[in-house]
Amino acid sequence: MATNKSQRVTMSDVARHAGVSRTTVSFVLNDKPGAAIPEETRRRILEAIDELGYRPNAGARALAANRSGWFGLITEIVTGPFAGEVITGAQSRAWGDRRFLLIAASEGDPAQEAAALDQMLEHRVEGLLYATTWHRAVTLPKAAREVPTVLVNCYDAEGELPCILPDEESGGYKATRRLLDAGHTRIGLINLDPAIPAAIGRREGYERALREAGITPDPSLVIPGWATADGAYTAACELLDRPAADRPTALFCGNDRMAMGAYDAIKERGLRIPHDVAVVGFDNQELIAAYLRPKLTTLALPFEAMGTKGIDMLAALAAGQPLDTHQVTIDCPLLERSSV
Amino acid sequence: MATNKSQRVTMSDVARHAGVSRTTVSFVLNDKPGAAIPEETRRRILEAIDELGYRPNAGARALAANRSGWFGLITEIVTGPFAGEVITGAQSRAWGDRRFLLIAASEGDPAQEAAALDQMLEHRVEGLLYATTWHRAVTLPKAAREVPTVLVNCYDAEGELPCILPDEESGGYKATRRLLDAGHTRIGLINLDPAIPAAIGRREGYERALREAGITPDPSLVIPGWATADGAYTAACELLDRPAADRPTALFCGNDRMAMGAYDAIKERGLRIPHDVAVVGFDNQELIAAYLRPKLTTLALPFEAMGTKGIDMLAALAAGQPLDTHQVTIDCPLLERSSV
DNA sequence: GCGCTTTAATAACGCGCGTTACTTCCGTGT
DNA sequence: ACACGGAAGTAACGCGCGTTATTAAAGCGC
Numbered sequence: 001m002a003t004n005k006s007q008r009v010t011m012s013d014v015a016r017h018a019g020v021s022r023t024t025v026s027f028v029l030n031d032k033p034g035a036a037i038p039e040e041t042r043r044r045i046l047e048a049i050d051e052l053g054y055r056p057n058a059g060a061r062a063l064a065a066n067r068s069g070w071f072g073l074i075t076e077i078v079t080g081p082f083a084g085e086v087i088t089g090a091q092s093r094a095w096g097d098r099r100f101l102l103i104a105a106s107e108g109d110p111a112q113e114a115a116a117l118d119q120m121l122e123h124r125v126e127g128l129l130y131a132t133t134w135h136r137a138v139t140l141p142k143a144a145r146e147v148p149t150v151l152v153n154c155y156d157a158e159g160e161l162p163c164i165l166p167d168e169e170s171g172g173y174k175a176t177r178r179l180l181d182a183g184h185t186r187i188g189l190i191n192l193d194p195a196i197p198a199a200i201g202r203r204e205g206y207e208r209a210l211r212e213a214g215i216t217p218d219p220s221l222v223i224p225g226w227a228t229a230d231g232a233y234t235a236a237c238e239l240l241d242r243p244a245a246d247r248p249t250a251l252f253c254g255n256d257r258m259a260m261g262a263y264d265a266i267k268e269r270g271l272r273i274p275h276d277v278a279v280v281g282f283d284n285q286e287l288i289a290a291y292l293r294p295k296l297t298t299l300a301l302p303f304e305a306m307g308t309k310g311i312d313m314l315a316a317l318a319a320g321q322p323l324d325t326h327q328v329t330i331d332c333p334l335l336e337r338s339s340v
Numbered sequence: 341m342a343t344n345k346s347q348r349v350t351m352s353d354v355a356r357h358a359g360v361s362r363t364t365v366s367f368v369l370n371d372k373p374g375a376a377i378p379e380e381t382r383r384r385i386l387e388a389i390d391e392l393g394y395r396p397n398a399g400a401r402a403l404a405a406n407r408s409g410w411f412g413l414i415t416e417i418v419t420g421p422f423a424g425e426v427i428t429g430a431q432s433r434a435w436g437d438r439r440f441l442l443i444a445a446s447e448g449d450p451a452q453e454a455a456a457l458d459q460m461l462e463h464r465v466e467g468l469l470y471a472t473t474w475h476r477a478v479t480l481p482k483a484a485r486e487v488p489t490v491l492v493n494c495y496d497a498e499g500e501l502p503c504i505l506p507d508e509e510s511g512g513y514k515a516t517r518r519l520l521d522a523g524h525t526r527i528g529l530i531n532l533d534p535a536i537p538a539a540i541g542r543r544e545g546y547e548r549a550l551r552e553a554g555i556t557p558d559p560s561l562v563i564p565g566w567a568t569a570d571g572a573y574t575a576a577c578e579l580l581d582r583p584a585a586d587r588p589t590a591l592f593c594g595n596d597r598m599a600m601g602a603y604d605a606i607k608e609r610g611l612r613i614p615h616d617v618a619v620v621g622f623d624n625q626e627l628i629a630a631y632l633r634p635k636l637t638t639l640a641l642p643f644e645a646m647g648t649k650g651i652d653m654l655a656a657l658a659a660g661q662p663l664d665t666h667q668v669t670i671d672c673p674l675l676e677r678s679s680v
Numbered sequence: 681g682c683g684c685t686t687t688a689a690t691a692a693c694g695c696g697c698g699t700t701a702c703t704t705c706c707g708t709g710t
Numbered sequence: 711a712c713a714c715g716g717a718a719g720t721a722a723c724g725c726g727c728g729t730t731a732t733t734a735a736a737g738c739g740c
Binding site: 008055056057058059060062063068077078079080081083084085087088091100101102103104105118119121122123124228229230233257260261264267285287288291292293 | 348395396397398399400402403408417418419420421423424425427428431440441442443444445458459461462463464568569570573597600601604607625627628631632633
């Protein structure tokens, strides 16, 4: 078995067991092009590997090859519903390049963020993904410039780092368009905090869809809410209590939690969804959207796709290739359920 | 700056710049006990490190010290609401030991699981955490025996590996007890699939609390449901449509999604929560529990604590210490909101 | 038999660092 | 004068592997 003290099987053990040199083992393990290994020898080596239960030491390999095989991913919170999707997307894509993901959470604390970044750099990540929970501007520590970095769901306040963002405008457009197609003409928008990119973009899309349909947007139908179920409940009440002829027959909500509040307001008034009032949410938080009754039609934030695309871009950057686009936006798919 | 081709600053660069040997640099970096380094020299070295922007190479360090510094964490799905909590708990605890977490998802696919495990072993993880989404028995690939392994939220079908489980029985007891304390005597239990540990344990706790209060459990008040909002809705209807004198005044639901369904059934009948019917959920899925109206009182599965404890145990095992307990259970805290 | 090319394999170096064993210098006691 | 001991520091080896240069053997034509 292994002769070294750590009791782990090394390449030398394999070589000895197969009666060849360590170099030869390395060659077959890496399919070294240009190395002529007769089938018989290769077989003996593979057999030895199998018999000894040899596993290459990824760390040693990285050191020798000067290629860590790591990409780093820093998120704010791992607990949230979104981070997981980014991880999933990034992880699966990275796997294809035989690379691993180093994940850390900043928990919104700059000190932790810096510490995480340090660790990543010490581990010689070949690229860094930085993802936020909600779409906004960020400023990274300078250390992040030491390695190719791509922002996910946020953009560089200094405008230098490449980023990947959800297409909020098109999302707002699609939601509104869906409601228009269902015959609605008075569509209320219970929006997020009007200062954030998501609210701005979605409202633009909302208004574009209306205009395209020949409807002049009515500002009184747009209520900026707090992003809570209660806030949306209040906002929905306000809209639904307008005189019947003036009352919206559809509500487009800033997120699914807010849609939850809207549901309550609607049901309270004895109105039925979607028959009397149709509802579209945003974010596709499965736990809410798929379990509300009726199930909620909503737009998904493409976190998984953004994670995948992020690794795509990192891989390109790490390979020294230039980026075709500095800022890419990704579509928010509409998920049809039963609330329209 | 760096003289090697990879353009990265190494310890040798620091040594040269500070006018000492590489060994000395290593000594100050590791606070080697027994090494007498005068303050002046130490200062010079730290200065050099700072000026050159040197970062130790974690991989090389791991190789030389024969200590990878990795713990592995395999989950089924990263996307779910629970995996994130386990990660958070494990990550923060591992940090204290200056260790990093290697995270991979099996996506429920044995092949992916095996591949992930392989990768972890190649990275020489010093311990492995294996976490599942729901409490159940599992069988790990043999390869997992190569390294200290602790199961989280599941237990070894062969009974060999140590595990950490939520205390379902005490959870069921506490939920029921809370309802009893609020004056309820007819408490319905809309349970999960009766074959799984969570359903069994919680029902036991439920019955223990009832007996303790001098109430004989009424089997007809226990409905095994499917773990969906719709299933629970149907079950709740059945319970609520019993003759008034016989109708439960409180419902204990197998999870928060099911509580959502129960809410609908209750509201539909013009009953008020918690005035006419009190509800307790399970799982504390924030997105549901905190946004239902009224907010849902529920029990939390202690995923974060389980993750932390997992690393605790791994650290002990990795240090060669024996485990005091082979199976530890962790309490499910009751989160009081407004539905009781 | 001799040179030449191809095939099969190896010795040796380096990746960046931890660590052990060893050296050198200086002050102290007798 | 010499031995002794501690302080300050270094040379050298090894961790497990990738890679380059080099060697040894085999095949081939003449």
